C-alpha cells in the first residue's frame with residue numbers, strides 16, 4: 001500500500017497564462033493498494049467509476065511504464081475543492097501517475113512524470129508545481145515540457161477567496177480569444193518577467209503595479225459572480241495584488257498581513273454568494289509519499 005500527498009496549485013498567477021503556477025499548503029491524499037479488482041472511494045459519487053481521473057491517469061502511467069497490476073483500490077481524501085481554480089484535476093493526475101510509479105516500485109523520474117502529467121492535463125502550469133512544489137514557470141513544446149523554479153518570499157501569503165459556485169476549466173477556456181493584438185502580447189510578456197522578480201524580492205509595489213493580466217482575465221471575469229465586489233473589499237482592506245486563481249472561480253488575494261483575514265471574511269459574508277477565505281502559504285516540497 002502507498003499513500004501520496006499532492007498539493008493544490010494556483011495557476012496562471014495573473015499574467016502567466018498556461019505557464020506559471022504555485023503549489024499551496026492544501027492537500028489531497030491518495031492511497032493505492034494492489035487488489036484483485038478495481039475500486040475507488042472517498043470522492044463524490046459522480047466520480048466513483050472507471051472514468052475517474054486518478055484511475056485513468058494511473059492506467060496511462062502504467063502503459064507508459066509497460067507495467068501491469070491485477071487490480072487497484074484507490075482511496076481519495078481531498079481538501080481541494082473541485083472546479084474552483086485550485087488545481088483539483090492536477091492533484092488527481094499527479095496522484096494517479098505517482099501512484100503507478102510507487103505501486104510498481106519504479107524509480108521516480110520527475111521529468112518523465114511531468115511530461116506524462118502535462119499530456120493528460122493539457123497544460124503544465126498546475127502539474128509542474130504540484131510535482132516540484134514552489135513557483136514553477138513552464139514551457140510546453142511539441143516534444144516535451146521545460147519547467148524551472150522561481151522563489152516566492154515567505155512573507156507573502158495567499159488568501160484564497162473560494163465561492164460556492166464552480167467554474168469548469170473546460171468551459172473557461174472556451175471564452176478565450178483565438179488571437180491577441182501584438183501590443184497586448186508584448187505588454188503581457190513584459191509584466192510576466194517583472195512579476196517573477198516581484199515575488200522573489202518581496203517587491204509589493206511592483207506586484208501591485210504589474211499584476212493586471214490582459215490575456216485571459218478580461219474574458220473570464222464575467223464568469224465569476226461578484227468579482228468586482230470581492231476585489232474592492234480586498235483592495236480596501238489589504239491587498240498586494242489580486243488575480244483569478246487558475247480558471248476560477250476562486251479569486252486570489254496576495255497579502256503581507258495575515259491579521260486582516262477576519263475583516264475581509266466579515267465583508268464577504270454580506271455578499272449574495274457564499275465566499276470562504278482560506279489563508280494559504282507556498283508548499284515548497286511538491287508531491288510526496290506520506
Ligand SMILES: Nc1ncnc2c1ncn2[C@@H]1O[C@H](COP(=O)(O)OP(=O)(O)O)[C@@H](O)[C@H]1O
Pocket residue numbers: 043044047052053054076078081082083084085086087088089090092167168169170246247248
Ligand atoms: N476528488 C476528485 N475525485 C475525482 N475526480 C476529481 C476530483 N477532484 C477533481 N476531479 C476531476 O477534476 C475535474 C475538475 O477539474 P477542473 O474543472 O479543471 O477544475 P480544477 O480547477 O479544480 O482543477 C472534475 O470534473 C473531475 O474530473
Ligand SMILES: N[C@@H](CCOP(=O)(O)O)C(=O)O
Pocket residue numbers: 009011012017018019084085086087088089123125126169172173216245246247248
Ligand atoms: N492555465 C489553465 C489553468 C487552469 O487551472 P485550474 O486550477 O482552474 O484547473 C487555465 O487558465 O485554463
